[in-house]
Amino acid sequence: SEKWEINPSELTFMKELGSGQFGVVRLGKWRAQHKVAIKTIREGSMYEEDFIEEAKVMMRLCHPKLVQLYGVCFQQRPLLIVAEFMENGCLLNFLRQRARGLTEAWLLSMCQDVCEGMEYLEAHSFIHRDLAARNCLVNEQSMVKVSDFGMTRYVLDNQYTSSSGAKFPVKWSPPEVLHYSKYSSKSDVWSFGVVMWEIYSEGRTPFENRSNLDVVNDITRGIRLYRPHRASQPLYAIMYRCWHERPQGRPTFSELLEEIRKLAENPD
Numbered sequence: 001s002e003k004w005e006i007n008p009s010e011l012t013f014m015k016e017l018g019s020g021q022f023g024v025v026r027l028g029k030w031r032a033q034h035k036v037a038i039k040t041i042r043e044g045s046m047y048e049e050d051f052i053e054e055a056k057v058m059m060r061l062c063h064p065k066l067v068q069l070y071g072v073c074f075q076q077r078p079l080l081i082v083a084e085f086m087e088n089g090c091l092l093n094f095l096r097q098r099a100r101g102l103t104e105a106w107l108l109s110m111c112q113d114v115c116e117g118m119e120y121l122e123a124h125s126f127i128h129r130d131l132a133a134r135n136c137l138v139n140e141q142s143m144v145k146v147s148d149f150g151m152t153r154y155v156l157d158n159q160y161t162s163s164s165g166a167k168f169p170v171k172w173s174p175p176e177v178l179h180y181s182k183y184s185s186k187s188d189v190w191s192f193g194v195v196m197w198e199i200y201s202e203g204r205t206p207f208e209n210r211s212n213l214d215v216v217n218d219i220t221r222g223i224r225l226y227r228p229h230r231a232s233q234p235l236y237a238i239m240y241r242c243w244h245e246r247p248q249g250r251p252t253f254s255e256l257l258e259e260i261r262k263l264a265e266n267p268d
């Protein structure tokens, strides 16, 4: 069998962790001792053959701030995807549950973690396409890692994939994606600015009381998210630059990481 194939008989399933657009995620054990997360792909939710092909590429994306893909069980259905287990679950729930307990330094370190993972994807010309706090995970050491990179390409439900679909991430998308589906690392940078806003808003929903259609109009007219209460002016300036209307006007993840590291060294 290929390196990226996992033998399902070497997996034991444990408690259910949650569910997403592809189906249920469970905690499991691989070869009886390694804790893993196992995603069981619901029939008819994914372009499975295309994903199995792409899994080889995704397996080679290894970085401490990316949730590591371990392998796929594809000799039977349902398809199983096995990846790194993240004890503290998704970042969005983490922010909402921990809210007040998170210090400024902690909020900044979470932005830095996501930025490091995204800088690696940028360097490997890999576009995430759905970066959001709901698609970041937190491990036992409270380190944040980017997950589900590139997975939207395999979603069958066109409510997610069409920019007019009810489930499309309009509030995390730049104008060129909303109007022309033009994805790039610079569209990921726009989404990263919204993740920074989610982190400093302790898990609030961006444009909370606006419909997706309103947000498309607001964004196109130059309206942007307000400064979150816990964000300093210099920090807000960083996220604001991610929302430049033109992709080439936005910083790269490398430039963002440099600015975040400078703020981390001299906070005030």
Ligand SMILES: COc1cc2c(cc1NS(C)(=O)=O)=CC1=C(NCc3c(C)cccc3C)N=NC=21
Binding pocket: 017, 018, 019, 025, 037, 038, 039, 067, 081, 082, 083, 084, 085, 086, 087, 088, 089, 090, 093, 137, 147, 148
């Ligand atoms: C502890 O709680 C959790 C832990 C995890 C979790 C959800 C929760 N709970 S919740 C819903 O946030 O409340 C999802 C994963 C996960 N996904 C890895 C993975 C990716 C990224 C891509 C393809 C396949 C797989 C398996 N690894 N660890 C957890």
